[in-house]
Amino acid sequence: MSKPTIIAPSILASDFSRLGEEVRALQKAGADWVHIDVMDGHFVPNITIGPDVVKALRPHTTLPFDVHLMISPVDLHLEAFAAAGANWISVHPEAGPHLHRTLSRIRELGCKPGVVLNPATPVDLVDHVIDDIDLILVMSVNPGFGGQSFITSQLKKIEALRKRIDASGRDIVLEVDGGVTPGNSASCISAGATALVAGTAVFRGGEAAYAQNIRALRGA
Numbered sequence: 001m002s003k004p005t006i007i008a009p010s011i012l013a014s015d016f017s018r019l020g021e022e023v024r025a026l027q028k029a030g031a032d033w034v035h036i037d038v039m040d041g042h043f044v045p046n047i048t049i050g051p052d053v054v055k056a057l058r059p060h061t062t063l064p065f066d067v068h069l070m071i072s073p074v075d076l077h078l079e080a081f082a083a084a085g086a087n088w089i090s091v092h093p094e095a096g097p098h099l100h101r102t103l104s105r106i107r108e109l110g111c112k113p114g115v116v117l118n119p120a121t122p123v124d125l126v127d128h129v130i131d132d133i134d135l136i137l138v139m140s141v142n143p144g145f146g147g148q149s150f151i152t153s154q155l156k157k158i159e160a161l162r163k164r165i166d167a168s169g170r171d172i173v174l175e176v177d178g179g180v181t182p183g184n185s186a187s188c189i190s191a192g193a194t195a196l197v198a199g200t201a202v203f204r205g206g207e208a209a210y211a212q213n214i215r216a217l218r219g220a
């Protein structure tokens with residue numbers, strides 16, 4: 001029996017003036033994880049939040065924090081995000097010179113390591129680190145800001161990664177982020193995704209709609 005799809009709302013699309021209330025509302029609405037997009041204005045064209053905000057949010061929910069680091073160089077900041085309360089830390093191969101070392105350090109810090117593949121990043125990049133990761137995040141948009149449209153060519157990448165994960169025999173989460181909506185979530189799941197990140201699709205309609213939006217993503 002397959003596991004239920006993990007829904008990880010991205011707080012990038014939330015009301016930043018009331019982040020504590022927002023993450024509490026997400027837990028109440030049935031979210032599985034909280035996805036936290038960290039951008040530095042250098043690796044990607046936007047600046048969002050740092051470890052102090054993650055630390056401030058930690059007491060507001062018991063949900064796992066799925067921290068996606070879009071920063072370079074990334075190694076300098078791993079300890080700070082782990083100490084702030086991250087449960088999962090995902091990094092881009094392009095954000096540092098030694099991916100294996102970075103992933104090993106994330107695990108040493110007590111977090112679960114993930115690798116993020118941009119739309120043009122090749123699938124075979126994970127082949128030599130697949131035994132060192134607990135998550136693969138497929139970007140179905142170019143990272144840097146929310147509200148972009150889903151790049152459908154990434155469905156083939158999800159399928160290819162699904163085969164690699166199954167062949168490894170390891171329980172690796174296959175996550176998709178970028179333009180995910182109830183209209184394409186079924187295609188992502190059918191291709192092999194086990195976790196969906198959604199920002200606009202979750203937060204649209206205000207707090208009263210969060211639960212319904214999450215159900216629509218999971219059951220589409």
